[in-house]
Amino acid sequence: MSDLFMGISPAIPVVLAGLLAVILPWHYARKVLMVLSPLAALFLLLITPQSGVYGVVEMAGLSFETYRLDNISRVWGLVFIIAAFLNGIYAWHEKDRMSDPSGLIYAGAGLGAVFAGDLLTLFFFWELTAISSIFLIFASRKGEAYRAGLRYLAISVLSGVLLLGGAVMLYNTTGSWAFGGVGDVGVFSIDTPGGMLLFLAFGIKCAFPLLHNWLQDAYPKATATGAVVLSAFTTKLAIYALARGFAGTEILIWIGAIMTAFPVFFAVVENDLRKVLAYSLNNQLGFMVCAIGVGSELALNGAAAHAFVHIIYKGLLFMTMGAVLMRVGTTKASHLGGLYKSMPLTTVFCMIGGAAISAFPLFSGFVAKALTLSAVLHEHHYIPWLILVFASAGVLEHSGIKIPYCAFFGHDGGHKVKEAPFNMLLAMGLASFLCLYLGINYGALYNLLPYAVEYQPYTYDHVVGQMQLLLAALFAFTFLMRFKLYPAEKDITILDTDWIYRKVLDGAARWSCAMLDRLGGAMDQGWAGLGRTIRKGLFNLFSPAGSFARDVPSGIMAVWSTLLLAVVLIVAYIYAS
Amino acid sequence: MIEASFLPAALSDHAPVLLVLVPMVLAAIVAAQPSGRFGWLAALIGVVSTLILALDIYGQMQASGAPVAYAIGGWQPPYGIEFRIDGLNIALLLLLGVMGTLALIFALPSVADEIAKSKQSLFYAAFLICFTGLVGVSTTGDAFNLFVFLEISSIPTYALIAMGAQKDRRALTASFNYLVLGTIGATFFVIGVGFLYMSTGTLNMADIARLLVEQNDNRVVQVAFGFILVGLALKAALFPLHMWLPNGYAYAPNFVTTFLASTATKVAFYALIRFTFDIFDPTASFVTGLLTWVITPLAVMAMVISSAQAIFQVNVRRILAYSSVAQVGYMMLGFGIASLAGVSAGMLHLLNHALMKGALFVALGAFSYAYGVRRIDDFKGLGQLMPGVSAAFTIGGLSLIGVPFTVGFVSKFYLVSAALERGWWWAVALIVFSSVLAVFYVYRILINIWVNPAPVHEPAIKVRRVPMMILIPLWILALANLVFGVQTDLLVGLAQDAARAALDGGMGL
Amino acid sequence: MTWTPELALGLALALPLAGGVGVVAFGRYPNVREAMTLIAAVLLAINVAYLVEIAPSNPTIELFEFAPGLSLKFKLEPLGALFAMVASGLWILNSLYSIGYMRGNKEKDQTRFYLCFTLSIAAAMGVALSGNLITLFFFYEALTFSTYPLVAHKGDAKARKGATIYMSILLSTSIGLLLPAVLITYFVAGTTDFTPGGILGAAGPVLSSVILCLFAFGIGKAALMPVHPWLPNAMVAPTPVSALLHAVAVVKAGVFSMLKVTTYVFGPLTMAATPAADALAWLAGFSIVAASIIAMTQDNLKARLAYSTVSQLSYVTLGAMLASPAAMLGAALQIVMHAFAKITLFMGAGAIYTGTKKTNISDMAGLGKFMPVTFAAFGIASLSLIGLPPFGGTWPKFFLMQGSDQAGHPWLMAALIGSSLLNIGYLLPIVINAFFKKPKDDAPMRPGMPPLLAVLPPLLTAIATFVLFLLIDPLVSYLAPVFSMEIAS
Amino acid sequence: MVELISERFNYIIVIALMMIGLYGVVSSANLVKRLVGLSIFQTSVFLLYITMGKVFGGVPPILPYPAEHGDGHGSDAGHGTAAAHAGEGAHHSVEAAHDGDHIQSDAQTHGATPGATQSDAHAGAQGADVAHGASQAASHGDLRERVGEAVHSLAEQAAHHDAGPAAYDGVHHTAEIIYSNPLPHVLILTAIVVGVATLAVGLALVVRIRESYGTIEDSAIARADYSDEIERGTA
Known part of the structure; x- marks a missing residue:
């Protein structure tokens, strides 16, 4: 049995299930697929005994390594499968035909990318994630979602083609399409043009500062279930790719540090709670990027662990917001509040998620983040460390406190709604359980990590230090709320840096459209005008009444012949003498 | 093609003179009786006999490998008039025979349609005389005799063109202009011949040629060449002496246009080659100078300017007439290149042009027969009404443009090679440019024929079925354009033989 | 009678012509007439499949020689066989579709339409199988002439104007530039035969640059800017014709000729030594981006697709000019992949027009509900054009990127990357508008169902884009020897 | 000088006649006058031939x-x-x-x-x-x-x-x-015949032109043709 399926990438059943779901008209059949296919993937993952390259496909003179299992890809693969499974449960009630296959293919593509052993396979699944996920955004069927979806797709495809371009350039210099060997990390350098392109490609999907806006743009516009799915795969896939490709690249430390810090400011003032989550997603990614930049085994463990737990608790938070969105119809902080009465379980789950993301001890965030912070400190990157610490406090500020407070407590929005449906609660419950379980039984988490861990998170220093930080932040929040200094939840749109480039790019695009339109017009006109001018000139000369083709009386012709005779004689004279 | 004489010895011995005599005598007979149909039959007999005799002579030449010479009345050259047929003029004779035959087949319905019944026999008589003249020009080996035949062909031509007056009175003025110009040209020519006689004392071409070798420094010879060149260029409608041609072709009866377009200027062109390369010394500096600095520039001007003139014409026959002037330019360019390749390209184009213009004018005749149309606007929708004729016309048009696998391409190709051989890149560029212009004027017609919808006529115009007598020559010519476009050996062989005969003085066989 | 290569070559030309004869003969009986077209198409496809099989052995027919080195010559080689296969295969679908479209729209002069269609397919076959430049040129011109009545099919003033521009640009470039190029090639090389490795090795860099420029602009059907305006102007034609122009015959003949010239007349070595090739590659890159941007500004669906074609064709030109093995392979694949994607788009546009008489994209909002199959096919083809896996369009982009880097022009990849994004910008909104947007006016918009024959073919071709993605292996191993590319293991 | 002229007297006459004839052709708009010019032009050639036939x-x-x-x-x-x-x-x-x-x-x-x-x-x-x-x-x-x-x-x-x-x-x-020398005489006899024939045809044409146009002035004929074209709308 297991031999039969040995070497089949776990992505395959999920993608196939997705394709099947495209044509399956029955709601529950699709749902069963959504729940079962991650289990099938898990099965395939588990029966693969050891690291290695499986499932090599030869095509067009190229070989595609579809299933490369090693210590790094195993972590991501596992958590992706878990996320897909939870999403399946969470979306059980969802009737929309588009989001089911989309979510499945998307998850499958994410898995495929993680298990891709070479850059071309990676490119294939990389693009597939882009194409499949866009429908999750469209599924909300709002005008702004279409535009955001297109922008999202364009950015994703840009990332994909950059990846392809980089791969091609690397191939032409090295003669290999390999994306590192089994267990290799940091296989590329940004000093080569090809490596630079790859770095940019990963960076876009990883939402580097100034390349991040697609995330805040698109995720909050997806459906309730869609946002959960989206939050899980794309960015974490990019983290995986970065870890694989660029671990130890110094600039990543600074990029990561900035990534952790700046979203805090936006998140604090943002009104749309799902957008707040999107900013906090950015912030969390920063920790991982920073860890990858450090590049030590400890740091990479930190990144992996963080990615693992983050998928779960960020998913949990998006799930709770999804439940709110589904029941209330909005996630604007200014419209919410007091929901703890009608949605008590959701409130609890949200608080667990908040605690996890804020890295309260005993929650999964704590054990993961500790690894990263220690690694940064261990390599003596003090300034980045300080920034990370500040950002940790900020996380609590906006994700740990603001979200539960604004949604479920705070002033009463007056919404009387039902509790979230059972399947949602179940998914949230499972995620919450994982958050707690991994926080407490951290050994289970550490055993999964790429490298052997001899790390004790629950030391006195760690716990106290973290608690001091958290309490200070909590105090600050209370203080600010008390004196009404906290930015009030207003129904406004926050301008991010995307405003600049959207304006600039939009302007540039419009300008070049106009110019090229004119150019095209001018070319058309030019052809036509040229044709007209020539035609007119020729017509004046050669038309039946024109000066060259008029009927001439025979006398004139006689003159011509005489003239020609004269010319002939003169020429003959000249030539003869 | 034909390897030996096939006629009885009595005929084949006298074939060169019979070439001229048969149509001449028939002309007299035709003129004396009133029946148009008889006239047509006699003309056909005259033309076909010419063709047969020409083929026989060709066979003789192939068999003996030498020119066929015939002393009129037994008076040996250089004292008597000699008819002498070599590789150069046999091509012309065959062309005359073939084109004359095809044109005459077409003539029966066309002439019956366009010429008053009472005039038909005279018309055919005039045609026969004209034909006699053309054959005579191509046959004779005597310079003055050539002038006489040239005029014998011209004078009936004036009359034939003027016959078009029944449909359009401008034929009269066109004919008159042609007459004035033609006479001036002929007079120039005869002056030139006079000067030649002055300096050599003989009129036999071969004899003159022999004597002139020593006389290149002689001013009389140079002036003679100048006069002959201009005179014949006028007859051959070299730009800018072409002005008689467009109206002449446009307003003459269809049959006349068809016949003249494929033969008349060609014969003058032949005479030009004969005089330039055979009689005068082509290596003499005044000859090469004139070819390079007068003929060639005028030739390319003809190619370009006349093509441009053709584009804007409203009368389709004028379009084709201007195109003929441009085609003369191509031939003259080959002539101006003055190499073996150039002259053979010119000769090839001469033959090919006869095929394409023949097809085109016969097709125009068919259109005119069925609908009475001449103006380009009237051609709208003809493709649907007369698809067969339109297809033939299209083939001719494409050949005129020089689309590969038509004869037009072949001769342009050889012309381009000849120009390149001399390193005349600019000439190649102009040939191509002129071809583009040709695309435009042909395109204008084809568009109207095939694409533009026919206007609705109130009341409906009368339509006649196009008779087989028109369709047969039409399709023979159209297919010839294709066949000889791919099976080039025959025509290229003829043209190369002709060029060798002209330049090397040999038989070129 | 055995099926010899000679016979098959002859049949490739004769079958469409025979079809044309049949069409004319049965012009009065529409069913028989269209059956004739279909039968000819199917037989041709079978025949060409055989040709594809024997192509690597290069069977040659030389019909007649009218000057030393100049002859009507057919020579089969993989590139041409592939083009012939694409053209003949798509002809079947296009014929089916034409039947649906022409009947659905009650077009007039259908006999002429089908006749010219068969003629242009015959001409395309001639282009594909030609063994030397002169034969290619002849059939190239024949193609121009036989498609002209199709472009002007509607016969109104607008159609005539468009057709006039179509004709005049194509003719003047081909006679004014292509023919001189052919002749100069002949006089430089002494032959015009397509020879692996090229025949222009003797020409110096200046001369070869001149010749290359003459070819690049003389092959007006490849629509390299600035000789592209004929293409948008030809949009006045009925949609099956546009599909023929853009996917099956005309532009494909153009870029195919371009590729064939650079492969067999110049050869990679000569190309590398030709300075103009770089400049033309950049021009192609510019063409790719500029045409995409212009496409974004078009609201008329067919006009947008036309500019998209201009852009996509320049991929092939780019590949041909770069002349590195991967780039040439990419160019060859682009001919195939673009054919399938673009024919889908055009047939989709035609189906929309047949069903709703709508031509403007802004009016198509909400149509997806009524024509889901059409728009789904449209969307798939769009993705293929953008170059996203798992659709065929991925491969040419991949090989072109590889080729441009191989040829030392990594920056040209930017053009390819930019074009992908722009493709998203102008293709996907059409589908998304149709599926997700509410129609503009509230009036109930229940379009007439387009005939099945106008819906099915685009679906099939859309599926084909996916199949082609998987079929890349045989394609590459078939083409690789042409570009002397060692297959990377 | 005088001797030179007298020696070439015949040639001078020939040239003068030729020029007069050509001038007649060129300058006159009257078709008959044009034919007269043409005849004079031809006649000059006859004289040329006869001159060359004289042998001391x-x-x-x-x-x-x-x-x-x-x-x-x-x-x-x-x-x-x-x-x-x-x-x-x-x-x-x-x-x-x-x-x-x-x-x-x-x-x-x-x-x-x-x-x-x-x-x-x-x-x-x-x-x-x-x-x-x-x-x-x-x-x-x-x-x-x-x-x-x-x-x-x-x-x-x-x-x-x-x-x-x-x-x-x-x-x-x-x-x-x-x-x-009899030969040029013979030749020119032929040429005269040709000339007469040409003249006859020319005059016949003029008669026909006069019949259909009502004028034999070149410019008037051109005007008539042009107005015809205008009528047909093809000018």
């Missing part, structure tokens, strides 16, 4: 005793033209033999620049030529050679035997007699 000191080309010099040349010499050549040649040969080189050199001068004087340009040239041929037969073609031989024998006859009357006259009266 020529002899009629009649051979005295055609039967006597057989041996293979008889058939050649028997023909008229051949006889003329031979006669001239004989005359000059005799001249050369008797009167030294005076006339011969004269003839050669004319031969070298024909048309310089109106005298015996053609015949003289030819005579000199043939005489030359007599002494240097080998340098010419086969036919020439044969004629040269014939001439030689004639010259010998004239010198040593009882020369024929023609040859005798030729010897003694060369300078006074203007001999008319």
